[in-house]
């Protein structure tokens with residue numbers, strides 16, 4: 001993608017600019033009076049979001065993240081689509097689908113002084129033969145303001161129905177994992193991926209003192225991530241997301257994470273996952289949305 005052309009077509013003075021980022025991938029820098037952000041066109045992935053009055057980024061991005069065609073960037077908000085987790089057909093296709101591992105295109109940028117909107121698109125032409133036979137168009141809409149919000153719209157442009165799972169795989173930057181609390185999942189059933197997928201019940205608030213990998217069913221549309229070390233909490237509000245995931249790998253070795261990184265992030269993911277399959281009829285649409293707002297204290 002030609003950076004000069006992207007700047008001519010979609011750059012907005014003092015607000016939106018394109019540059020060649022890590023791995024040679026096009027990055028979008030966004031800056032307005034409310035917040036700043038960085039989005040990679042590879043993966044359609046927001047890598048940084050910082051409200052103007054915040055010292056620390058809301059998002060964790062690994063210093064060891066790999067920026068290579070075909071691999072996923074560790075951090076920010078990867079988009080998992082059209083499946084979450086391993087290839088449901090066992091065809092060795094990538095974990096969490098193929099849109100976090102491919103380039104998206106820009107379709108629109110608009111701004112006011114306090115809110116910038118970016119729209120990206122992904123169509124079925126990308127490496128179609130290896131991935132997915134059904135024609136589709138995906139649209140990803142970012143709103144960068146004091147609140148970050150992201151909407152993913154799936155359109156079935158073919159003549160056969162298809163079903164998907166999907167998620168925003170959000171990596172939150174936290175001060176100390178041992179003090180983090182996730183509120184709003186109390187009373188929800190979850191599948192414990194670390195205990196052969198056994199179904200369990202969340203009795204109190206979620207705290208993390210060991211490896212955690214859970215898929216929560218029938219979540220409420222409002223979760224809170226408490227981060228007392230950074231003296232802040234993040235309100236996570238979603239629409240059309242019936243499933244949530246809480247993941248922290250603890251001390252498990254992961255090639256693109258530093259040994260101590262598990263102390264500095266937690267993934268709280270929202271979408272439609274596992275048994276929460278979404279059917280998209282021919283010419284039909286599905287969309288889900290999540291927004292994130294940092295509150296002090």
Ligand SMILES: O=P(O)(O)OC[C@H]1O[C@H](O)[C@H](O)[C@@H](O)[C@@H]1O
Pocket residue numbers: 072095096193213214245246247267269
């Ligand atoms: O390493 P990745 O493919 O990005 O997956 C990272 C993690 O994503 C989700 O949170 C899953 O529930 C985990 O089982 C998985 O380990």
